Amino acid sequence: MFLNKSILYILTLLIWINFGAEKVYSQKIDTIIHINGNVLKGDFKKLMYGVVTWKMDGMGTISFEEPKIGTIISKKKFEVKMDDGKYYFASFDSSATARKVYLTMPDKSLLVNMDDIVQVYPIKNNFFSRMTGNFSLGANYSKGSNVATISFSGNLDYRKRTSYFNLTWDTNDTYQGDSLSASKSDLAFGWQRSLSKGWSTDLSISATQNTELGTKLRLGINLLGIKDLIYNDWNRLYTGAGANISQETGYNDVEVTNDLAGIFVVYWKIYHLTNPKIWLDANISYLPYLTSDGRYRVNFNFNPSVSIFSNNFKVGLVFYYNYDSQPTSDEAENDDYGLNLQFTYKLH
Secondary structure: OOOOOOHHHHHHHHHHHHHHHHHHHOOEEEEEEEEEOOOEEEEEEEEOOOOOEEEOOOOOEEEEEEEEEHEEEEEEEEEEEEEEOOOOEEEEEEEOOOOOOEEEEOOOEEEEEEHHHHEEOOOOOOOHHHEEEEEEEEEEOOOOEEEEEEEEEEEEEEEEEEEEEEEEEEEEEEEEOOOEEEEEEEEEEEEEEOOOOEEEEEEEEEEEOHHHHHHEEEEEEEEEEEEEEEEOOOOEEEEEEEEEEEEEEOOOOOEEEEEEEEEEEEEEEEEEEEOOOOOEEEEEEEEEOOOOOOEEEEEEEEEEEEEEEOOOOEEEEEEEEEEOOOOOOOOOOOEEEEEEEEEEEEEE
16 A cells, blocks of 8 residues: 555645645735626635636635626736636736736736636745645445445645646555455656647656556556647546556566556546536546557546535545456456545645
8 A cells, every 4th residue: 555644644734734824825905896896805716617716704715607707806926828728927907898807917918808718826935825635535334245445535736837746646445354355556746737729748657556457566657748628617628648657566476567558548527616516527548558469458537526515525426447458467357446435625
């Protein structure tokens, strides 16, 4: 297993710091004017997937759809992504024209349509205010079979200008009585840099364990080019292609192998971020091996969820399917799959 108690302590500390940083660094100096003339004063947290996240005294953090915005006023600096893939680093100033806003930069001001803005993030100097993440926990138990399953997954994202770092983890352990009968764990750290016209590059390193597929440890490096195909106020579809280098150790003293493979990925995110907030994340990857005749791997993940209690909590299902046409061990299965109910906490 890649996750242990020390990681849980670190995550607890990050959650505690999140609440402290929220109080210290939240500055409610922004203004949004609705299309009906209403004026909101508060803290512009972000605009993502067609929904603005906004914090106000008294009401706390609220969300509303981007088409309801007439214009924005803020002297803070933001990273603004347009639907044509261009990025600007600018403040916002109001416009007399409905549904338009000025992007104010040191050397110029640019009048843009609100509908053309697909993503806005504040540029913050504090380390923890640049970080977001999710932490998910699930479990089930059957008395008749004396089988219990525990799952723990999540991610931490750290944003910089035109790039971000991402740490993800996912572990599923099945216990028969007091013994661990099956384990699947994934840990990955990646760096993604945005380019122009919807293109970006992605570099990641990963470690994987799967007892069902006979994988004791697989270390990998992925290098991909990624392209946004669709990015609007209710869904995002993007795809990527590149190369994978891996070193794999199997069970039963199987020889360590080093391989080169191609990698093709498709990601699809569907979202409705006004109450009730709904997310649907799905992705599939296909890896044809270049150094092993006829071998290929397929990984599929599907995760629908809905918000509960508040903006920071949600509940959902997590389904995964992994296939390996030639696992390293002769006794191993070709595929592995699982379905879990998980509760998720979102870090600001």
